[in-house]
Amino acid sequence: MTAISSDFPSAPALPKWIAPVLLLAFAYGVVPLIGSSYLFEAILLPFLALSLAGVGLNILTGYAGQVSLGSAAFMAAGAFAAYNFNLRVEGLPLIGSIVLAGLAAAAIGIVFGLPSLRLRGFYLAVSTLAAQFFVQWALTKFSWFSNDSASGVIDAPRLSIAGFALDGAIGRYLFALTIVAILTFLAHRLVSSQTGRNFIAIRDNETAARIIGIPVLKTKLLAFAISSFIIGVAGVIWAFAYLRTVEPAGFDLDRSFQILFIIIIGGLASMRGAFFGAALIVVFPLALSRLGGFLLGDLFDSGVLDMSQRIVLGALIILFLILEPDGLVALWDRVRRRLLFAWQST
Amino acid sequence: MPLPSYTLGVIEASAYAPEVFARGLPSSLWSEQQSEGRVEPTGSVAAVASPLLSLQGIGLSFGGVVALADVDLSVRPGEIRAIIGPNGAGKSSLINVISGVYRPDRGHVLLDGVSYAQVPTQRLAHLGVARTFQNLALFKGLSVLDNVASGLAYKVRSNFAGQVLGIGRSRGEQRDSLSRADQVLEFLDLTAVRDRLAGTLPYGLQKRVELARALVAQPRLLLLDEPMAGMTASEKSEMAVFVRAARDRFATTVVLIEHDVGVVMGLSDRIAVLDYGRKIADATPDEVRNDQRVIDAYLGVASDNEDGAGI
Ligand SMILES: Nc1ncnc2c1ncn2[C@@H]1O[C@H](COP(=O)(O)OP(=O)(O)O)[C@@H](O)[C@H]1O
Ligand SMILES: [Mg+2]
Numbered sequence: 001m002t003a004i005s006s007d008f009p010s011a012p013a014l015p016k017w018i019a020p021v022l023l024l025a026f027a028y029g030v031v032p033l034i035g036s037s038y039l040f041e042a043i044l045l046p047f048l049a050l051s052l053a054g055v056g057l058n059i060l061t062g063y064a065g066q067v068s069l070g071s072a073a074f075m076a077a078g079a080f081a082a083y084n085f086n087l088r089v090e091g092l093p094l095i096g097s098i099v100l101a102g103l104a105a106a107a108i109g110i111v112f113g114l115p116s117l118r119l120r121g122f123y124l125a126v127s128t129l130a131a132q133f134f135v136q137w138a139l140t141k142f143s144w145f146s147n148d149s150a151s152g153v154i155d156a157p158r159l160s161i162a163g164f165a166l167d168g169a170i171g172r173y174l175f176a177l178t179i180v181a182i183l184t185f186l187a188h189r190l191v192s193s194q195t196g197r198n199f200i201a202i203r204d205n206e207t208a209a210r211i212i213g214i215p216v217l218k219t220k221l222l223a224f225a226i227s228s229f230i231i232g233v234a235g236v237i238w239a240f241a242y243l244r245t246v247e248p249a250g251f252d253l254d255r256s257f258q259i260l261f262i263i264i265i266g267g268l269a270s271m272r273g274a275f276f277g278a279a280l281i282v283v284f285p286l287a288l289s290r291l292g293g294f295l296l297g298d299l300f301d302s303g304v305l306d307m308s309q310r311i312v313l314g315a316l317i318i319l320f321l322i323l324e325p326d327g328l329v330a331l332w333d334r335v336r337r338r339l340l341f342a343w344q345s346t
Numbered sequence: 347m348p349l350p351s352y353t354l355g356v357i358e359a360s361a362y363a364p365e366v367f368a369r370g371l372p373s374s375l376w377s378e379q380q381s382e383g384r385v386e387p388t389g390s391v392a393a394v395a396s397p398l399l400s401l402q403g404i405g406l407s408f409g410g411v412v413a414l415a416d417v418d419l420s421v422r423p424g425e426i427r428a429i430i431g432p433n434g435a436g437k438s439s440l441i442n443v444i445s446g447v448y449r450p451d452r453g454h455v456l457l458d459g460v461s462y463a464q465v466p467t468q469r470l471a472h473l474g475v476a477r478t479f480q481n482l483a484l485f486k487g488l489s490v491l492d493n494v495a496s497g498l499a500y501k502v503r504s505n506f507a508g509q510v511l512g513i514g515r516s517r518g519e520q521r522d523s524l525s526r527a528d529q530v531l532e533f534l535d536l537t538a539v540r541d542r543l544a545g546t547l548p549y550g551l552q553k554r555v556e557l558a559r560a561l562v563a564q565p566r567l568l569l570l571d572e573p574m575a576g577m578t579a580s581e582k583s584e585m586a587v588f589v590r591a592a593r594d595r596f597a598t599t600v601v602l603i604e605h606d607v608g609v610v611m612g613l614s615d616r617i618a619v620l621d622y623g624r625k626i627a628d629a630t631p632d633e634v635r636n637d638q639r640v641i642d643a644y645l646g647v648a649s650d651n652e653d654g655a656g657i
Contacts, residue, residue: 213471213500
């Protein structure tokens with residue numbers, strides 16, 4: 001019989017929920033007290049929105065194995081749907097608008113997920129570009145979506161929940177944090193359920209999945225729907241809490257790629273991966289601009305910044321794909337294990 | 347029918363009824379099965395049994411390549427039926443036809459008396475048919491336990507919302523599939539690797555996990571495409587023991603492709619021999635061993651056929 005042994009030194013005995021709970025306690029209890037408005041406006045709000053979008057795309061791509069380049073379209077769909085529900089449905093609470101916006105994004109996700117029933121891999125990725133271009137085109141073309149505003153740029157409604165105004169930086173941060181925490185928790189439950197196992201089964205071997213009776217078509221469309229729902233809500237956070245304007249321009253193909261990079265760098269098929277990747281994507285340009293400004297002074301203008309950002313990011317992605325295909329999460333776990341091991345053996 | 351009390355209907359009815367599981371489903375069924383005596387497939391009782399699976403005039407070609415030509419096959423309940431033949435003889439194609447992965451150009455597949463031009467793959471598990479693949483087809487990113495539990499996915503009726511919120515029938519289903527998966531893991535001596543990712547296991551163990559995933563649904567018909575390919579001699583005999591035990595305990599009918607003639611002769615009740623897509627023999631091991639056409643076509647060159655290619 002083949003020898004069976006564990007590859008790793010014994011894992012820490014702490015239960016798995018400890019780390020997220022501590023992190024949440026910190027995010028709710030400590031961060032609002034010590035954070036500057038720069039931290040909220042420039043770092044934490046985009047981080048939260050992009051993390052959630054990463055969680056959504058990870059369900060589709062990381063777990064169910066369906067590559068998509070349409071994430072920004074689903075964000076846009078969510079943001080504009082929430083804006084219009086809020087505008088046009090009398091007396092609908094904000095939460096209602098957000099849920100309906102998620103459902104609208106899910107419906108669009110199902111439509112643009114239909115090609116996945118016939119296409120896979122590269123061809124599917126290209127077909128999801130259709131979503132990207134179509135949604136952006138429709139939102140620009142039909143001014144009804146922007147309530148006929150001349151510029152196409154509209155102010156997001158002020159955030160409030162149960163009459164409680166949340167329009168300060170901290171309020172918007174708590175608003176985003178709460179939605180991200182809830183949806184991430186539900187997503188985590190999903191991927192460890194039978195449905196989540198079906199996602200992975202279809203990703204790893206579609207024929208075998210069909211043979212054992214997993215409803216392949218239904219499961220793929222479900223992955224598109226759930227993923228688009230979450231990405232749509234991420235779009236609401238992006239527009240309502242972070243930018244406080246709703247406009248199609250920010251939801252372009254670059255954004256779709258950015259979200260794909262987030263889950264590749266962070267780690268596919270991992271909830272934590274989306275947060276790791278989003279943190280890197282958000283903090284990295286800021287750090288680069290500080291560093292560049294420090295080293296090169298005035299030479300380091302926004303053009304140079306933009307260019308160097310793309311170059312370094314591109315290099316990073318290639319490095320990750322080659323050296324650490326499982327992303328920052330795997331890197332983190334390995335470092336942690338080493339440290340723990342070193343600590344235990346002293 | 348020579349299969350007392352063990353029909354798919356019984357399994358379906360008992361699925362996820364906790365009181366049935368409380369009795370310990372497999373063990374109670376297994377002992378029941380054994381106390382009533384296992385079907386003796388080559389005996390006189392089986393001779394009158396209607397076939398569980400029969401193929402009638404199956405023809406299949408790929409472009410100019412004839413994979414199967416006018417193949418008939420009849421498999422009785424409880425039988426272990428081997429299919430042997432040189433590489434490219436059409437063995438895998440035959441299993442792909444039975445499981446609906448391929449649609450034959452001609453002929454019909456009868457499962458339990460129902461005739462299909464193409465077996466509906468999506469309903470295969472509901473029809474009580476499970477299979478393994480010549481090349482590993484595990485879900486690499488799932489643990490061994492989850493791989494095996496996924497073999498019960500076809501009967502899950504809770505929806506994703508119920509599963510996320512842990513309400514409705516989802517809890518019972520989850521518990522039952524995991525406990526049934528655990529029982530099969532124990533049966534196949536895989537408990538030690540229960541929580542490992544399937545993709546990280548050595549080849550021989552992955553083959554066995556695939557058998558476990560097929561067995562967990564307690565299929566009436568089990569199709570095994572080279573379950574022992576690439577194994578060491580001791581792994582092979584271990585696997586042979588498991589296949590026989592699966593048949594004996596679950597009363598499963600087995601169709602088995604295997605290159606190792608020694609293993610096949612000892613394990614199977616009947617052997618069908620394919621050569622260039624045609625069935626050239628279909629008899630008991632002893633008869634096949636002495637069949638001149640088989641010796642010419644296959645047995646003489648058996649040692650060249652260790653590693654089959656294809657699906
Ligand atoms: N999907 C396929 N496409 C094209 N040719 C195939 C396919 N499957 C099988 N064949 C051909 O059919 C013949 C029988 O193959 P196969 O059933 O895999 O044989 P075996 O399993 O006995 O080695 C071979 O010539 C093979 O090349
Ligand atoms: Mg083969």
